[in-house]
Amino acid sequence: MENNIKPVNFIKNIIREDLKINKNEGRIHTRFPPEPNGYLHIGHAKAICLNFGIAEEFGGLCNLRFDDTNPVKEEQEYIDSIIKDIKWLGFDWGDRLYFASDYFDTLYEYAVKLIMKGKAYVCDLSADEIRETRGTLTEPGIDSPYRNRSAEENLELLERMRQGEFPNGARTLRAKIDMAHGNLNMRDPVMYRILKASHHRTGDKWCIYPTYDFTHGQSDSIEGITHSLCSLEFEDHRPLYNWFLEELEIHHPQQIEFARLNLNYTILSKRKLLELVKGGYVSGWDDPRMPSLSGMRRRGYTAESIRTFCDKIGVAKRDSVVDIALLEHCLREDLNKRAPRFMAVLNPLKVVITNYPEGHWEELEAVNNPEDPSAGNRKVPFARELYIEREDFMEEPPKKFYRLAPGREVRLRYAYFIKCEEAVKDENGEIIELRCTYDPATKGGDAPDGRKVKATLHWVSAEHAVPAEVRLYDRLFLKEDPSEAPEGEDWKANINTESLKVLNNCRLEPNLAGKPVGFICQFERIGYFCADKDSSSEKPVFNRTVSLKDEWARIQGREELRVKS
RNA sequence: UGGGGCGUAGCCAAGGGGCAAGGCACGGGGUUUUGGUCCCCGCAUCCGGAGGUUCGAAUCCUUCCGCCCCAGCCA
Numbered sequence: 001m002e003n004n005i006k007p008v009n010f011i012k013n014i015i016r017e018d019l020k021i022n023k024n025e026g027r028i029h030t031r032f033p034p035e036p037n038g039y040l041h042i043g044h045a046k047a048i049c050l051n052f053g054i055a056e057e058f059g060g061l062c063n064l065r066f067d068d069t070n071p072v073k074e075e076q077e078y079i080d081s082i083i084k085d086i087k088w089l090g091f092d093w094g095d096r097l098y099f100a101s102d103y104f105d106t107l108y109e110y111a112v113k114l115i116m117k118g119k120a121y122v123c124d125l126s127a128d129e130i131r132e133t134r135g136t137l138t139e140p141g142i143d144s145p146y147r148n149r150s151a152e153e154n155l156e157l158l159e160r161m162r163q164g165e166f167p168n169g170a171r172t173l174r175a176k177i178d179m180a181h182g183n184l185n186m187r188d189p190v191m192y193r194i195l196k197a198s199h200h201r202t203g204d205k206w207c208i209y210p211t212y213d214f215t216h217g218q219s220d221s222i223e224g225i226t227h228s229l230c231s232l233e234f235e236d237h238r239p240l241y242n243w244f245l246e247e248l249e250i251h252h253p254q255q256i257e258f259a260r261l262n263l264n265y266t267i268l269s270k271r272k273l274l275e276l277v278k279g280g281y282v283s284g285w286d287d288p289r290m291p292s293l294s295g296m297r298r299r300g301y302t303a304e305s306i307r308t309f310c311d312k313i314g315v316a317k318r319d320s321v322v323d324i325a326l327l328e329h330c331l332r333e334d335l336n337k338r339a340p341r342f343m344a345v346l347n348p349l350k351v352v353i354t355n356y357p358e359g360h361w362e363e364l365e366a367v368n369n370p371e372d373p374s375a376g377n378r379k380v381p382f383a384r385e386l387y388i389e390r391e392d393f394m395e396e397p398p399k400k401f402y403r404l405a406p407g408r409e410v411r412l413r414y415a416y417f418i419k420c421e422e423a424v425k426d427e428n429g430e431i432i433e434l435r436c437t438y439d440p441a442t443k444g445g446d447a448p449d450g451r452k453v454k455a456t457l458h459w460v461s462a463e464h465a466v467p468a469e470v471r472l473y474d475r476l477f478l479k480e481d482p483s484e485a486p487e488g489e490d491w492k493a494n495i496n497t498e499s500l501k502v503l504n505n506c507r508l509e510p511n512l513a514g515k516p517v518g519f520i521c522q523f524e525r526i527g528y529f530c531a532d533k534d535s536s537s538e539k540p541v542f543n544r545t546v547s548l549k550d551e552w553a554r555i556q557g558r559e560e561l562r563v564k565s
Numbered sequence: 566u567g568g569g570g571c572g573u574a575g576c577c578a579a580g581g582g583g584c585a586a587g588g589c590a591c592g593g594g595g596u597u598u599u600g601g602u603c604c605c606c607g608c609a610u611c612c613g614g615a616g617g618u619u620c621g622a623a624u625c626c627u628u629c630c631g632c633c634c635c636a637g638c639c640a
Contacts, residue, residue: 193638
């Protein structure tokens with residue numbers, strides 16, 4: 001951790017107070033409880049950092065528990081990916097990997113206990129009938145006709161439900177609370193439903209499954225959790241969880257709700273992300289444009305940058321939308337310190353140094369990372385024919401453009417000053433080559449006579465360079481709030497169809513050959529890039545993780561605005 | 566018209582009777598062999614509105630307004 005100044009938030013304040021009064025004998029025990037029905041995304045990272053972070057900070061423990069109460073949606077693939085992603089973020093749950101399904105037997109006993117206390121009953125109403133009798137937001141519901149069955153009858157019926165005697169949906173076990181309660185969750189909620197589906201862990205042992213409401217709180221209780229942190233939408237469920245815990249007379253964790261993360265230009269709904277994957281709008285859960293942790297990892301995000309981001313956004317109860325610029329800031333801040341620098345030309349423009357001896361080449365010394373002296377130096381080949389970035393030359397430069405132009409001198413990084421003598425064009429008037437001269441006295445990039453140039457360009461030797469593919473990513477959605485759809489369309493209308501640009505004619509300095517998948521570096525003056533798994537030995541593929549901040553682009557943008565107005 | 570929450574700068578977010586932290590974004594300047602980094606400076610006389618209590622309020626009280634969540638046998 002780079003800065004040890006941990007931000008404060010209302011949850012930590014509560015915990016400090018609890019510690020002060022020695023609540024739970026001073027124990028702090030949290031948990032991260034994902035449902036294995038999708039891949040983790042940056043929003044989950046907030047909850048993970050919060051739960052594991054609090055345990056770390058207060059000398060407590062944090063469990064990983066899969067809330068797997070719905071066999072029809074859950075899969076082993078998701079479990080594997082979730083475990084991988086949390087480990088990648090750098091958190092550890094020791095041997096405390098649990099599953100709500102581990103508690104199915106206990107939960108069943110709890111249900112029996114509630115029946116015996118007269119606090120639960122088997123209801124024969126169909127799903128539709130339950131909905132119809134639940135009432136509305138403003139009107140009370142009406143009691144189920146099965147509400148007053150005897151404990152014996154309920155016990156027998158529940159057992160027969162468990163034995164698989166009734167078809168799916170035929171009966172449910174319901175808590176007997178209050179059909180007139182202002183909180184809909186308290187209107188005799190369903191505790192068990194008949195679901196003849198095989199579970200990824202318990203197989204065909206069960207054909208009734210507890211609902212999340214009848215599972216979550218008790219699972220926390222069983223694990224001895226002291227602080228159950230969850231998102232705002234469960235605030236309404238807290239009274240119900242409390243009711244179960246009190247009726248069951250078991251350990252009572254304290255639930256605290258906080259606002260989940262929202263990011264502009266981003267969708268963080270598992271359902272919609274699944275739709276992007278299934279609909280082929282992206283290449284998969286790990287498409288570098290996805291906000292999934294696997295996608296971000298492939299894109300080149302570091303775990304450290306994500307953790308810093310989670311620290312910086314804070315934790316509160318108000319709904320908010322964080323600016324994606326903050327995430328990118330955290331990324332750049334981390335990458336600036338650690339990414340070794342290389343030169344790569346994305347849109348090559350040939351440069352011939354006319355006064356440089358033909359057939360000759362030399363090696364020049366380059367610094368690997370100006371932010372980190374320990375990163376050392378490397379050699380880069382320089383020759384008569386080079387490539388520079390097409391946009392680093394302008395035939396008729398505007399006043400604020402101080403890169404290469406006819407008659408103008410610039411520095412080639414770590415190499416020489418060169419002066420543009422001529423721009424060679426093809427029959428269409430397109431510039432295909434620059435004829436330049438160099439000043440041998442400026443080797444390394446310094447002019448002995450103190451002469452200054454306004455720009456330093458990156459370059460690559462034409463004959464030594466490695467051809468590569470580079471993928472440039474842009475935001476996946478055009479609107480700040482992607483869910484705000486145009487009339488008659490849905491959120492997918494906001495997908496940015498230009499979010500991926502593939503450049504096939506890029507040239508990398510030779511040092512970039514053969515880098516392993518996941519290798520992260522900076523292409524000087526352009527941005528941070530990461531070797532993709534699609535790389536082959538013949539042709540490396542790099543993903544642009546994030547661009548460098550670009551003052552020139554900003555100036556141009558401003559000029560455009562001025563012209564328009 | 567029921568229940569539960571929330572309203573501090575463009576975006577996050579501390580602060581919970583003593584007179585507005587911090588970060589991002591944005592603007593200006595300096596350094597610079599990355600128009601990167603780094604460094605300086607600026608950026609809420611005001612805390613959803615209106616009343617009230619108080620020597621003193623963003624913080625307490627009253628009231629109004631706005632926004633979010635809840636009617637799955639999803640989580």
